[in-house]
Amino acid sequence: MVSNRYDRGLEKLKEIDGKAGERVIESLKDISPDFARYLIEFPFGDIYSRTGLDLKSREIATVAALVAMGNALPQLKVHINGALNVGCSRTEVIEVIIQMAVYAGFPAALNGMMTAKEVFDERNKRGKSC
Amino acid sequence: MVSNRYDRGLEKLKEIDGKAGERVIESLKDISPDFARYLIEFPFGDIYSRTGLDLKSREIATVAALVAMGNALPQLKVHINGALNVGCSRTEVIEVIIQMAVYAGFPAALNGMMTAKEVFDERNKRGKSC
Amino acid sequence: MVSNRYDRGLEKLKEIDGKAGERVIESLKDISPDFARYLIEFPFGDIYSRTGLDLKSREIATVAALVAMGNALPQLKVHINGALNVGCSRTEVIEVIIQMAVYAGFPAALNGMMTAKEVFDERNKRGKSC
Amino acid sequence: MVSNRYDRGLEKLKEIDGKAGERVIESLKDISPDFARYLIEFPFGDIYSRTGLDLKSREIATVAALVAMGNALPQLKVHINGALNVGCSRTEVIEVIIQMAVYAGFPAALNGMMTAKEVFDERNKRGKSC
Amino acid sequence: MVSNRYDRGLEKLKEIDGKAGERVIESLKDISPDFARYLIEFPFGDIYSRTGLDLKSREIATVAALVAMGNALPQLKVHINGALNVGCSRTEVIEVIIQMAVYAGFPAALNGMMTAKEVFDERNKRGKSC
Amino acid sequence: MVSNRYDRGLEKLKEIDGKAGERVIESLKDISPDFARYLIEFPFGDIYSRTGLDLKSREIATVAALVAMGNALPQLKVHINGALNVGCSRTEVIEVIIQMAVYAGFPAALNGMMTAKEVFDERNKRGKSC
Numbered sequence: 001m002v003s004n005r006y007d008r009g010l011e012k013l014k015e016i017d018g019k020a021g022e023r024v025i026e027s028l029k030d031i032s033p034d035f036a037r038y039l040i041e042f043p044f045g046d047i048y049s050r051t052g053l054d055l056k057s058r059e060i061a062t063v064a065a066l067v068a069m070g071n072a073l074p075q076l077k078v079h080i081n082g083a084l085n086v087g088c089s090r091t092e093v094i095e096v097i098i099q100m101a102v103y104a105g106f107p108a109a110l111n112g113m114m115t116a117k118e119v120f121d122e123r124n125k126r127g128k129s130c
Numbered sequence: 131m132v133s134n135r136y137d138r139g140l141e142k143l144k145e146i147d148g149k150a151g152e153r154v155i156e157s158l159k160d161i162s163p164d165f166a167r168y169l170i171e172f173p174f175g176d177i178y179s180r181t182g183l184d185l186k187s188r189e190i191a192t193v194a195a196l197v198a199m200g201n202a203l204p205q206l207k208v209h210i211n212g213a214l215n216v217g218c219s220r221t222e223v224i225e226v227i228i229q230m231a232v233y234a235g236f237p238a239a240l241n242g243m244m245t246a247k248e249v250f251d252e253r254n255k256r257g258k259s260c
Numbered sequence: 261m262v263s264n265r266y267d268r269g270l271e272k273l274k275e276i277d278g279k280a281g282e283r284v285i286e287s288l289k290d291i292s293p294d295f296a297r298y299l300i301e302f303p304f305g306d307i308y309s310r311t312g313l314d315l316k317s318r319e320i321a322t323v324a325a326l327v328a329m330g331n332a333l334p335q336l337k338v339h340i341n342g343a344l345n346v347g348c349s350r351t352e353v354i355e356v357i358i359q360m361a362v363y364a365g366f367p368a369a370l371n372g373m374m375t376a377k378e379v380f381d382e383r384n385k386r387g388k389s390c
Numbered sequence: 391m392v393s394n395r396y397d398r399g400l401e402k403l404k405e406i407d408g409k410a411g412e413r414v415i416e417s418l419k420d421i422s423p424d425f426a427r428y429l430i431e432f433p434f435g436d437i438y439s440r441t442g443l444d445l446k447s448r449e450i451a452t453v454a455a456l457v458a459m460g461n462a463l464p465q466l467k468v469h470i471n472g473a474l475n476v477g478c479s480r481t482e483v484i485e486v487i488i489q490m491a492v493y494a495g496f497p498a499a500l501n502g503m504m505t506a507k508e509v510f511d512e513r514n515k516r517g518k519s520c
Numbered sequence: 521m522v523s524n525r526y527d528r529g530l531e532k533l534k535e536i537d538g539k540a541g542e543r544v545i546e547s548l549k550d551i552s553p554d555f556a557r558y559l560i561e562f563p564f565g566d567i568y569s570r571t572g573l574d575l576k577s578r579e580i581a582t583v584a585a586l587v588a589m590g591n592a593l594p595q596l597k598v599h600i601n602g603a604l605n606v607g608c609s610r611t612e613v614i615e616v617i618i619q620m621a622v623y624a625g626f627p628a629a630l631n632g633m634m635t636a637k638e639v640f641d642e643r644n645k646r647g648k649s650c
Numbered sequence: 651m652v653s654n655r656y657d658r659g660l661e662k663l664k665e666i667d668g669k670a671g672e673r674v675i676e677s678l679k680d681i682s683p684d685f686a687r688y689l690i691e692f693p694f695g696d697i698y699s700r701t702g703l704d705l706k707s708r709e710i711a712t713v714a715a716l717v718a719m720g721n722a723l724p725q726l727k728v729h730i731n732g733a734l735n736v737g738c739s740r741t742e743v744i745e746v747i748i749q750m751a752v753y754a755g756f757p758a759a760l761n762g763m764m765t766a767k768e769v770f771d772e773r774n775k776r777g778k779s780c
Contacts, residue, residue, distance in 0.1 A: 024630070027634070027637075028630075028633060030637075031614070031633060031636065031637045031640070032614050032617075032618065032633060034440075034618065035614075035617075035618050035621075035629070035630075035633060038432075038436060038618070038621065039626060039630070042232065042428075042432050042436075042626075043232040043626055046428060046432075047228065047229050047231075047232055048229075050225060050228075050424075052221045052222065052224070052225045053221075053222050053225035053226065053229075057187065057190050057222070057226075058225075058229060060187050060190055060191050060194075061190050061191065061193075061194035061226045061229055061230075062194070062229070062233060063191075064190075064191035064192070064194045064195045064198075065194045065195055065197075065198035065230060065233045065234060066233065066627065067195075068194075068195035068198055068199055068365075069198055069199065069233070069234065069590075069627075069721075070591075070719075070721035070722065071589075071590035071591045071627075071628070071631075071720075071721045072233075072590065072625075072627035072628070072631065074627075074630075074631070075233075075626075075627040075630065091182045091183075092182065092183050092187070094182070094681070094682050094685075095180060095182045095183035095188075096183065096187075096191045097682075097685075098177060098180075098682065098684065098685050098688070099177050099178075099183075099188060099191055099192070100191075100195060101177075101365075101685075101688065102172065102173040102177055102365060102366055103192060103195045103196065103199070103202075103205075103365045103366065103367060104195060104199065104364070104365045105328075105360075105361075105362060105363045105364045105365045105368075105722075106362055106363065106689060106692075106693055106725075107363060107716065107719075107721075107722035107724075107725040108365075108721070108722065109685070110674070110678075110685075110689070110724075110725065111721075111722065111724070113678060113681060113682060113685060114677070116681065117677075117680075117681045120681070154370070157374070157377075158370075158373060160377075161354070161373060161376065161377045161380065162354050162357075162358065162373060164358065164700075165354075165357075165358050165361075165369070165370075165373060168358070168361065168692075168696060169366060169370070172366075172688075172692050172696075173366055176688060176692075180684075196367065198625075199330075199367075199461075200331075200459075200461035200462065201329075201330035201331045201367075201368070201371075201461045202330065202365075202367035202368065202371065204367075204370075204371070205366075205367040205370065205371075224421070224422050224425075227422075227425075228422065228424065228425050228428070231425075231428065231625075232625060232626055233625045233626065233627060234624070234625045235462075235588075235620075235621075235622060235623045235624045235625045235628075236429060236432075236433055236465075236622055236623065237456065237459075237461075237462035237464075237465040237623060238461070238462065238625075239425070240414070240418075240425075240429070240464075240465065241461075241462065241464070243418065243421060243422060243425060244417070246421065247417075247420075247421045250421065284500070287504070287507075288500075288503065291484070291503060291506065291507045291510065292484050292487075292488065292503060294488065294570075295484075295487075295488050295491075295499070295500075295503060298488070298491065298562075298566060299496060299500070302496075302558075302562050302566075302752065303496055303752040306558060306562075307748065307749050307751075307752055308749075310554075310745060310748075312741045312742065312744070312745045313741075313742050313745035313746065313749075317707060317710050317742070317746075318745075318749060320707050320710055320711050320714075321710050321711065321713075321714035321746045321749055321750075322714070322749070322753060323711075324710075324711035324712070324714045324715045324718075325714045325715055325717075325718035325750060325753045325754060326497065326753060327715075328714075328715035328718055328719055329460075329497075329718055329719065329753070329754065330461075331459075331460035331461045331497075331498070331501075332460065332495075332497035332498065332501065332753075334497075334500075334501070335496075335497040335500065335753075351702045351703075352702065352703050352707070354702070355700060355702045355703035355708075356703065356707075356711045358697065358700075359697050359698075359703075359708060359711055359712070360711075360715060361697075362692065362693040362697055363712060363715045363716065363719070363722075363725075364715060364719065432622065433622040437618065437619050437621075437622055438619075440615060440618075442611045442612065442614070442615045443611075443612050443615035443616065443619075447577065447580050447612070447616075448615075448619060450577050450580055450581050450584075451580050451581065451583075451584035451616045451619055451620075452584070452619070452623060453581075454580075454581035454582070454584045454585045454588075455584045455585055455587075455588035455620060455623045455624060456623065457585075458584075458585035458588055458589055458755075459588055459589065459623070459624065462623075465623075481572045481573075482572065482573050482577070484572070485570060485572045485573035485578075486573065486577075486581045488567065488570075489567050489568075489573075489578060489581055489582070490581075490585060491567075491755075492562065492563040492567055492755060492756055493582060493585045493586065493589070493592075493595075493755045493756065493757060494585060494589065494754070494755045495718075495750075495751075495752060495753045495754045495755045495758075496752055496753065497753060498755075544760070547764070547767075548760075548763065550767075551744070551763060551766065551767045551770065552744050552747075552748065552763060554748065555744075555747075555748050555751075555759070555760075555763060558748070558751065559756060559760070562756075563756055586757065589720075589755075589757075591719075591720035591721045591757075591758070591761075592720065592755075592757035592758065592761065594757075594760075594761070595756075595757040595760065
């Protein structure tokens with residue numbers, strides 16, 4: 001029943017989100033394994049696996065959107081980690097967040113910044129240099 | 131009364147948005163020249179003029195946010211043009227829009243796609259290759 | 261069947277929105293007279309009829325919210341007129357809209373400004389001084 | 391290259407949206423055939439094809455969400471038609487829209503009502519009794 | 521001062537939300553008893569008491585809207601309970617939430633799913649079979 | 651490097667938000683001092699320092715917008731305090747929040763009300779009469 005989209009998606013999820021992505025999938029297993037499967041197949045198996053835009057730019061787009069929408073802070077945390085995992089510098093993440101003050105207002109940017117702070121602190125504790 | 135932020139912003143606005151940006155500023159002149167000035171000074175004079183993130187990545191972030199928010203189609207049109215003006219390919223713009231289906235749903239992505247189609251058609255008429 | 265809330269609401273609606281409010285109610289008559297009734301009873305009969313906050317401040321709150329939410333431009337138009345009808349100056353309306361750039365971003369404020377421009381132009385044509 | 395998800399999705403799309411759905415897909419063909427494919431495969435091939443919730447309830451959920459979000463009126467129009475196509479009465483559609491005044495405010499419900507009015511008028515012209 | 525709308529609303533509130541609804545009303549008593557009254561009168565006394573759409577479909581619409589809007593998780597929790605109280609199965613609730621990935625994106629659906637998980641766990645502890 | 655806009659903004663921030671505003675700025679110092687500076691310069695140095703609308707009306711507009719948007723509760727808390735600090739009564743704050751039920755729905759108003767309750771409780775503990 002596991003399709004190629006699933007395998008490709010799982011690999012991509014691990015590349016981007018590492019353990020955090022796996023934990024999300026794990027937490028869905030008992031409530032809706034189908035939703036867990038869609039989450040791997042469509043976003044990661046279909047979309048993030050596409051050519052045409054490099055993974056770093058994809059994560060910039062996602063961080064921007066999640067900061068702007070402002071109602072998905074847990075996912076923003078996962079994708080700030082994701083951005084750093086695929087080659088964005090901390091400075092680049094911060095620049096994206098600052099820029100969102102222009103498009104979604106200062107509260108959205110401020111909440112995004114606080115989320116970035118949390119992520120950076122956790123990565124510091126794990127000895128990550130970026 | 132014109133600050134350095136203003137001059138720097140006006141230059142950056144022209145670099146990104148060309149005539150479209152100037153038309154927006156012009157349309158604000160009789161209703162609120164102060165707002166026109168802020169629009170140049172803060173987004174363009176302060177933010178887009180920053181180092182730390184290249185202009186192409188900034189436009190990817192803006193296109194992503196405007197597609198996701200879904201209530202600013204005129205500005206999205208300006209920034210799809212902006213993205214193409216500063217070095218994004220049409221393919222990259224389309225990839226960003228497709229990706230927003232994951233974060234903001236298919237209607238937001240679909241409306242973004244229709245806006246991109248309009249922009250590409252207009253640029254074709256003006257003989258632009260990208 | 262017409263309650264006191266209805267009569268009080270209709271009077272308040274006329275005070276704030278004038279003809280525009282009546283046209284909205286009229287347009288609902290054949291599709292959902294019940295919704296037209298709720299629209300008069302709850303917002304206007306219950307809320308705008310309350311003491312505790314003056315009508316001018318109520319319209320400032322509504323204009324701010326509709327600019328910030330950004331997905332209700334027809335209603336924003338009605339309430340910019342409403343604000344002017346109950347004693348706000350054009351300057352005050354513009355100040356509220358500019359301020360929304362801080363909380364909801366420049367595109368929301370810009371779209372609000374264009375709506376204000378439309379309203380002011382129409383009022384000029386009708387010979388209104390404010 | 392056409393998967394089972396695609397065939398199943400196309401059939402489901404026709405069942406729900408009729409010609410309107412096909413026109414959306416058609417309009418995407420020259421700008422992003424891949425997005426057109428995803429639009430068929432994931433929403434219609436994967437989700438609307440699921441058991442566990444009847445199609446009428448699915449359309450009630452979609453109409454509710456699109457009215458509440460308020461930034462996808464073209465899609466709302468398609469799905470009000472969809473709701474009527476799969477067995478909702480006009481009264482039920484109107485009830486869903488009225489109810490959204492509670493959760494997303496009166497402007498969202500009012501804009502939804504105007505969209506329903508448009509759809510009902512078009513269906514009347516086409517001689518549809520519901 | 522208590523109207524028929526109030527009595528009818530309170531009864532409907534208890535039917536849908538049980539103790540959770542009463543707790544919300546209780547928590548409003550010292551800050552704004554008027555708002556508590558409106559909350560009973562308009563949503564429950566006026567809207568949920570209407571004929572034309574069955575209560576189960578009304579809760580499906582509400583769960584869909586609250587998941588899609590994504591900024592009202594406490595109310596979503598109340599209405600997932602409400603949906604189950606008036607006859608939706610857990611499967612139906614989960615289907616509505618999955619479907620919102622299409623219209624409001626995966627983060628909104630994922631946050632909705634986590635809220636459902638919380639509700640189901642609490643109901644399990646209280647020995648509820650659905 | 652500190653501009654007049656900065657000094658003017660810092661003074662205005664203290665006038666409106668008191669200690670809470672300073673704490674926000676402090677918390678940004680190690681992650682993005684530039685964003686802290688923009689937050690003082692543009693919202694407070696440029697916008698709140700403008701004439702044309704009194705500070706009390708500005709805070710009414712901000713509270714309305716933040717309640718309606720619903721995704722910025724920490725900032726709403728700061729600005730409910732701000733509204734009270736610059737001359738709004740608790741009653742006026744509550745009226746603004748109730749009114750948002752009309753424009754953004756009952757959940758947004760309810761969450762705003764719970765935030766106001768928190769703020770009032772804290773001010774009571776600090777012996778503030780309003």
